[in-house]
Amino acid sequence: xxxxxxxxxxxxxxxxxxxxxxxxxxxxxxxxxxxxxxxxxxxxxxxxxxxxxxxxxxxxxxxxxxxxxxxxxxxxxxxxxxxxxxxxxxxxxxxxxxxxxxxxxxxxxxxxxxxxxxxxxxxxxxxxxxxxxxxxxxxxxxxxxxxxxxxxxxxxxxxxxxxxxxxxxxxxxxxxxxxxxxxxxxxxxxxxxxxxxxxxxxxxxxxxxxxxxxxxxxxxxxxxxxxxxxxxxxxxxxxxxxxxxxxxxxxxxxxxxxxxxxxxxxxxxxxxxxxxxxxxxxxxxxxxxxxxxxxxxxxxxxxxxxxxxxxxxxxxxxxxxxxxxxxxxxxxxxxxxxxxxxxxxxxxxxxxxxxxxxxxxxxxxxxxxxxxxxxxxxxxxxxxxxxxxxxxxxxxxxxxxxxxxxxxxxxxxxxxxxxxxxxxxxxxxxxxxxxxxxxxxxxxx
Amino acid sequence: xxxxxxxxxxxxxxxxxxxxxxxxxxxxxxxxxxxxxxxxxxxxxxxxxxxxxxxxxxxxxxxxxxxxxxxxxxxxxxxxxxxxxxxxxxxxxxxxxxxxxxxxxxxxxxxxxxxxxxxxxxxxxxxxxxxxxxxxxxxxxxxxxxxxxxxxxxxxxxxxxxxxxxxxxxxxxxxxxxxxxxxxxxxxxxxxxxxxxxxxxxxxxxxxxxxxxxxxxxxxxxxxxxxxxxxxxxxxxxxxxxxxxxxxxxxxxxxxxxxxxxxxxxxxxxxxxxxxxxxxxxxxxxxxxxxxxxxxxxxxxxxxxxxxxxxxxxxxxxxxxxxxxxxxxxxxxxxxxxxxxxxxxxxxxxxxxxxxxxxxxxxxxxxxxxxxxxxxxxxxxxxxxxxxxxxxxxxxxxxxxxxxxxxxxxxxxxxxxxxxxxxxxxxxxxxxxxxxxxxxxxxxx
Numbered sequence: 003x004x005x006x007x008x009x010x011x012x013x014x015x016x017x018x019x020x021x022x023x024x025x026x027x028x029x030x031x032x033x034x035x036x037x038x039x040x041x042x043x044x045x046x047x048x049x050x051x052x053x054x055x056x057x058x059x060x061x062x063x064x065x066x067x068x069x070x071x072x073x074x075x076x077x078x079x080x081x082x083x084x085x086x087x088x089x090x091x092x093x094x095x096x097x098x099x100x101x102x103x104x105x106x107x108x109x110x111x112x113x114x115x116x117x118x119x120x121x122x123x124x125x126x127x128x129x130x131x132x133x134x135x136x137x138x139x140x141x142x143x144x145x146x147x148x149x150x151x152x153x154x155x156x157x158x159x160x161x162x163x164x165x166x167x168x169x170x171x172x173x174x175x176x177x178x179x180x181x182x183x184x185x186x187x188x189x190x191x192x193x194x195x196x197x198x199x200x201x202x203x204x205x206x207x208x209x210x211x212x213x214x215x216x217x218x219x220x221x222x223x224x225x226x227x228x229x230x231x232x233x234x235x236x237x238x239x240x241x242x243x244x245x246x247x248x249x250x251x252x253x254x255x256x257x258x259x260x261x262x263x264x265x266x267x268x269x270x271x272x273x274x275x276x277x278x279x280x281x282x283x284x285x286x287x288x289x290x291x292x293x294x295x296x297x298x299x300x301x302x303x304x305x306x307x308x309x310x311x312x313x314x315x316x317x318x319x320x321x322x323x324x325x326x327x328x329x330x331x332x333x334x335x336x337x338x339x340x341x342x343x344x345x346x347x348x349x350x351x352x353x354x355x356x357x358x359x360x361x362x363x364x365x366x367x368x369x370x371x372x373x374x375x376x377x378x379x380x381x382x383x384x385x386x387x388x389x390x391x392x393x394x395x396x397x398x399x400x401x402x403x404x405x406x407x408x409x410x411x412x413x414x415x416x417x418x419x420x421x422x423x424x425x426x427x428x429x430x431x432x433x434x435x436x437x438x439x440x441x442x443x444x445x446x447x
Numbered sequence: 448x449x450x451x452x453x454x455x456x457x458x459x460x461x462x463x464x465x466x467x468x469x470x471x472x473x474x475x476x477x478x479x480x481x482x483x484x485x486x487x488x489x490x491x492x493x494x495x496x497x498x499x500x501x502x503x504x505x506x507x508x509x510x511x512x513x514x515x516x517x518x519x520x521x522x523x524x525x526x527x528x529x530x531x532x533x534x535x536x537x538x539x540x541x542x543x544x545x546x547x548x549x550x551x552x553x554x555x556x557x558x559x560x561x562x563x564x565x566x567x568x569x570x571x572x573x574x575x576x577x578x579x580x581x582x583x584x585x586x587x588x589x590x591x592x593x594x595x596x597x598x599x600x601x602x603x604x605x606x607x608x609x610x611x612x613x614x615x616x617x618x619x620x621x622x623x624x625x626x627x628x629x630x631x632x633x634x635x636x637x638x639x640x641x642x643x644x645x646x647x648x649x650x651x652x653x654x655x656x657x658x659x660x661x662x663x664x665x666x667x668x669x670x671x672x673x674x675x676x677x678x679x680x681x682x683x684x685x686x687x688x689x690x691x692x693x694x695x696x697x698x699x700x701x702x703x704x705x706x707x708x709x710x711x712x713x714x715x716x717x718x719x720x721x722x723x724x725x726x727x728x729x730x731x732x733x734x735x736x737x738x739x740x741x742x743x744x745x746x747x748x749x750x751x752x753x754x755x756x757x758x759x760x761x762x763x764x765x766x767x768x769x770x771x772x773x774x775x776x777x778x779x780x781x782x783x784x785x786x787x788x789x790x791x792x793x794x795x796x797x798x799x800x801x802x803x804x805x806x807x808x809x810x811x812x813x814x815x816x817x818x819x820x821x822x823x824x825x826x827x828x829x830x831x832x833x834x835x836x837x838x839x840x841x842x843x844x845x846x847x848x849x850x851x852x853x854x855x856x857x858x859x860x861x862x863x864x865x866x867x868x869x870x871x872x873x874x875x876x877x878x879x880x881x882x883x884x885x886x887x888x889x890x891x892x
Contacts, residue, residue, distance in 0.1 A: 009807075010455040012762040012797040013538040093458040105806050141586060143816070144809035317457040352457040361550050362454075364589035369888055371588070372815055443814055 005073075007080045007094050009102035014094070018080040020103055021071040023050050025057075030064030031117035035437050038123050038146065039069040040104055040138055042131030043314070046071035046078075048305035049131065052247055054413025056126060059430055063437075066121070070107055072100050072134075075307040089351040092313050098362070101138050105145045122440035124433055125149040128408030129384065130311075130319075132376075137363055140371050148373030148436035150429055151389075152408035156376075158321040158387025159359045162366055165322040165337045167386035169330035172237040175381050176331065179240075180260025185267045187233060188331035190279050191226060193272035198222055206273075211280045214295035221298070228298040229279070230332055232286050235301055237383050238407040243417040247407075248302035250289050253417060259285045316346030320354045321387065372396040373436050377425055379405030398432070400425045450518075452525045452539050454547035459539070463525040465548055466516040468495050470502075475509030476562035480882050483568050483591065484514040485549055485583055487576030488759070491516035491523075493750035494576065497692055499858025501571060504875055508882075511566070515552055517545050517579075520752040534796040537758050543807070546583050550590045567885035569878055570594040573853030574829065575756075575764075577821075582808055585816050593818030593881035595874055596834075597853035601821075603766040603832025604804045607811055610767040610782045612831035614775035617682040620826050621776065624685075625705025630712045632678060633776035635724050636671060638717035643667055651718075656725045659740035666743070673743040674724070675777055677731050680746055682828050683852040688862040692852075693747035695734050698862060704730045761791030765799045766832065817841040818881050822870055824850030843877070845870045 004017035023046060037056050041049055050069040060067055071078040074095040079085040086092060104125075112118050125146040127135035132154025139149035157163050177184040197203035198217070208216040217225055235248050236256050243253045252258050262281035265274060287296050315321065322339070325332040343353045364371075368389075373396050376389035380403035392398045402410060404419045410426055449462030468491060482501050486494055495514040505512055516523040519540040524530040531537060549570075557563050570591040572580035577599025584594035602608050622629040642648035643662070653661040662670055680693050681701050688698045697703050707726035710719060732741050760766065767784070770777040788798045809816075813834075818841050821834035825848035837843045847855060849864045855871055 006800075009803070010541060010543050011538045012541075012800070013534050015798065089458050093456045096455060096457075098455050102807070109802070109806055142806075142809075144812040145806070353460065355451075355457075357554070358454070361554055361587075361590070362547070364587075367589040370817055 005103050005106055009099055009106070016080070018073070018078065020073065020078045020107065021046055021076060022107060023047065023067075023069040025060070025067040028060040028064060029066035033117065033120045033441075034064035034066060035433070036066045036068055036108075036111070036118065036121045036123045037063070037433075038104070038108060038125050039067075040100075040125050040127040040131050040134040041070050041072040041075070042127065042129055042134065043072060043075055043311040044303075044306040045076035047076070048303070049128075053126070053128070053411045055411045055426060055429075058414050059426075059433075062430065063433060066115075066118070068107075068111065070104055072131075073103055074310045086309060092350065092352075095310060095313055095317075097134060097137065097314070097318055100134060101141055104134070104138055105142045108145050120441075122147040122437045124436060126152070126411070127154070128152040128411045129154065132408065136374050136376065139374050140364065140368070143372070147440040148375075148432065150375045150377065150433075152377045152411045153379055153382050153384050153388065154376060155321070155384045155387030156363065156368075156389065157366065158384070159365070160320060160322055160339075160356045162360070163387050165324040166326055166329060168323050168383045169234075169325045169332055171381075171383040171386055172234050173330040173332075175237045175240055175256055175383075176233065176260060179254070179256040181264050182267055183256075183260035183263045184331045186263040186265060186270070186275060186278065188327070189267055190229075190275055191333045193275045194222070194226060196272050197276060207276060210277060211283065212295045214297045225298055226333070228301060229283065231301045232283055233331075234383060236286055237381065240381050240406040241409060241412070242404070242419055243415045245412070249286055251286065252289055255285060255289075313350055313352075316342075316350050316354050317352055318355065318358055320356050320359065368397060369393050373432075373439075374398070375400060375429055375432055377402065377408070377410050377429065379407060379409055381406045382408075400428060450548050450551055454544055454551070461525070463518070463523065465518065465523045465552065466491055466521060467552060468492065468512075468514040470505070470512040473505040473509060474511035478562065478565045478886075479509035479511060480878070481511045481513055481553070481556070481563065481566045481568045482508070483549070483553060483570050484512075485545075485570050485572040485576050485579040486515050486517040486520070487572065487574055487579065488517060488520055488756040489748075489751040490521035492521070493748070494573075498571070498573070498856045500856045500871060500874075503859050504871075504878075507875065508878060511560075511563070513552075513556065515549055517576075518548055519755045531754060537795065537797075540755060540758055540762075542579060542582065542759070542763055545579060546586055549579070549583055550587045553590050565886075567592040567882045569881060571597070571856070572599070573597040573856045574599065577853065581819050581821065584819050585809065585813070588817070592885040593820075593877065595820045595822065595878075597822045597856045598824055598827050598829050598833065599821060600766070600829045600832030601808065601813075601834065602811065603829070604810070605765060605767055605784075605801045607805070608832050610769035611771055611774060613768050613828045614679075614770045614777055616826075616828040616831055617679050618775040618777075620682045620685055620701055620828075621678065621705060624699070624701040626709050627712055628701075628705035628708045629776045631708040631710060631715070631720060631723065633772070634712055635674075635720055636778045638720045639667070639671065641717050642721060652721060655722060656728065657740045659742045670743055671778070673746060674728065676746045677728055678776075679828060681731055682826065685826050685851040686854060686857070687849070687864055688860045690857070694731055696731065697734055700730060700734075758795055758797075761787075761795050761799050762797055763800065763803055765801050765804065813842060814838050818877075818884075819843070820845060820874055820877055822847065822853070822855050822874065824852060824854055826851045827853075845873060 005020045007016045008014040046069050056067050081091045084091050108123050123146045125135035125138045132151035133156050135149040136151035139146050173184050204217050239247045240256045259282040262278045287293055322337040324337040325335050327334040347353050375398055377400040378385040378388040378390050390399050390401055402421045402425045405422050409422050450465045452461045453459040491514050501512050526536050529536050553568050568591045570580035570583045577596035578601050580594040581596035584591050618629050649662050684692045685701045704727040707723045767782040769782040770780050772779040792798050820843055822845040823830040823833040823835050835844050835846055847866045847870050850867050854867050
């Protein structure tokens with residue numbers, strides 16, 4: 003009982019309990035489809051609650067819903083509390099093992115759930131979970147009849163897309179959300195340098211941001227990285243209504259942020275500018291008003307498994323990002339693979355394989371696959387590595403111009419732009435097509 | 448330099464030297480195709496010499512030939528002399544690792560060989576190598592544009608085909624090659640029991656077969672298994688001309704064997720019958736006349752890696768075979784997974800996963816793939832687990848009624864039946880189609 007820890011070797015024959023959530027309230031037990039969420043780097047209950055789309059369409063499709071947790075996250079820990087203890091225990095944290103887990107689970111469900119034997123299964127996921135959905139269809143087309151890969155940056159790997167596109171999109175989101183907004187953020191880095199040149203300045207800045215721990219000179223890079231990640235996260239969750247994904251936020255949060263950053267850049271002082279920046283950051287960190295101080299060591303929900311994801315980035319998920327300060331509003335920073343590799347080695351004792359994702363998942367050359375929808379949000383920085391054009395009749399792209407990170411996977415909302423509504427309609431249309439195809443192709447017996 | 452020992456984990460970061468052979472005598476350096484032999488369980492030079500088809504078509508296609516050795520065989524030993532020392536060292540002997548080796552090698556060749564960057568690559572293999580060719584196309588369609596899987600029993604796994612078909616085909620080969628041939632072999636097992644009931648009988652039998660070591664009572668099961676494997680091997684290499692694949696043999700060797708087994712079964716004595724069996728076995732083991740005695744501990748060429756293949760059978764390559772003595776000419780023997788698993792555990796410290804091949808390689812459900820030819824010999828017992836009907840327009844089957852094990856992969860020969868000649872013509876036609884498709888689809892840049 004349980005799923006094998008190592009699908010690709012036979013020395014380690016231990017098993018572990020993989021968590022998955024099932025809802026069959028609307029399921030047509032006579033072979034109705036299964037919508038299978040391919041869990042990503044976090045607690046599956048959180049993804050379950052943030053994937054309302056599946057709940058919204060279950061009745062129309064007569065579908066069973068399954069949300070499968072990714073190994074090494076949430077409660078699905080192959081070695082319990084030791085899972086993260088060293089490189090030896092982390093060795094089975096790979097996307098290939100996770101895909102095999104999903105395949106084994108789906109086959110097990112079909113074998114054991116009465117009525118599910120011939121149920122067509124559709125993989126659904128967002129972000130890394132979306133990459134897994136697409137890859138599950140690519141690698142195990144016998145297990146899933148199709149995949150919806152929402153905001154899945156399957157091309158954000160070395161030599162596939164320009165490393166600067168990601169931050170360009172972040173910048174565009176701020177540029178379009180308020181006058182001078184990106185310009186003032188671009189100027190803020192120098193203002194931080196200017197002000198923190200003195201101890202008084204450091205103290206002022208710590209107070210202005212209500213930081214939980216006052217800044218030291220040596221914290222400055224970390225502080226800037228924290229701010230940069232704040233803007234990135236805002237770009238990811240720039241939803242058209244109040245929501246709580248990475249943080250509780252107002253509707254169109256970047257517009258709210260930008261209200262604090264509208265100064266004329268030619269006349270604003272460094273102090274005024276950083277005052278605005280601190281107000282802006284508070285929109286993200288303290289929308290509820292319950293946050294007594296800002297903590298620069300975290301930027302988002304605790305539901306995500308940061309260490310696990312870091313390990314994955316340090317092994318397979320090598321995603322180059324870079325900034326130039328011209329096409330984006332950040333300080334220039336090249337992609338430095340060697341430095342990254344060294345950091346990985348000192349943290350985890352492993353080194354990333356820059357080419358592996360391209361080899362194993364096909365890179366730009368995915369035309370021979372079928373039944374995959376890649377949906378992308380025009381506001382989402384991860385659309386930089388997404389598939390945004392049709393590859394074939396059955397590997398198709400949907401772009402939702404005013405959508406942020408996998409908006410289409412969220413519950414219907416009265417504030418949804420019409421573009422996301424039509425995206426969802428189209429997605430369901432493809433689902434039905436795949437289900438019909440699958441029933442026709444079914445092997446007798 | 449070298450290829451990674453573990454593609455699916457990052458703890459083991461060692462590399463090893465994989466052997467591959469290249470011929471570019473006829474290669475069109477301006478992007479001519481690459482025919483890539485996916486090596487199976489043995490020394491690659493031997494497969495290279497027994498795959499004349501690739502040499503025969505190289506000029507017509509302007510193709511480079513590459514023969515890649517499978518890890519753990521020949522000289523491609525991940526841990527040198529220690530590679531087989533224990534389950535820990537054997538842990539990286541899997542088909543998935545081998546497929547990844549091939550993909551990494553192909554990408555490396557394209558990157559480093561001038562003119563090969565855009566060369567379409569076609570995977571070719573026979574037997575287990577043919578399974579690997581098909582799977583390489585299924586799992587890495589970005590790396591190979593198509594695959595010729597010759598005599599590849601991708602369906603010889605649990606619950607896919609009846610376990611008795613294999614030996615039925617062996618029996619049919621003998622039945623059609625001479626009057627009473629299968630009937631007399633079927634009777635030989637009881638005759639062995641009768642005669643070896645006494646010590647004199649044992650001695651007589653050892654002498655009659657010129658065995659290198661005289662038979663003991665406890666050797667009888669082994670002796671019968673050796674004979675059974677002899678008949679199986681003959682069925683595999685029942686070629687229409689003199690050849691030396693598993694052993695040096697005359698043309699249509701089963702016909703020659705059956706000349707010794709034509710007695711009227713109702714009048715022949717046990718001694719006469721086993722005399723005929725020993726003559727028949729000698730056709731297989733001593734066609735050259737250079738063999739002073741018969742050795743029951745081996746049945747075929749030393750170019751195959753038997754221990755490695757046993758380990759693979761004990762892990763992923765679980766291929767149920769069984770006999771009933773009615774539809775086949777062997778003693779009845781059920782497929783006993785538990786006994787097999789226990790044997791594997793005592794030999795290697797691992798247990799087979801009966802379901803895994805089905806999960807990972809799609810089982811009967813391979814219709815969503817493309818550009819695969821499954822060629823099968825009607826005489827070949829392995830056709831029992833082969834794909835012998837078209838699955839789609841581009842996953843197609845070829846049956847060569849008078850072909851044995853991957854006859855189509857051998858050099859052209861004046862004695863070739865016309866069915867294998869047309870099979871080869873059709874195979875080349877598909878190759879050209881795939882090459883044309885690939886050139887059209889090529890991603891710019």
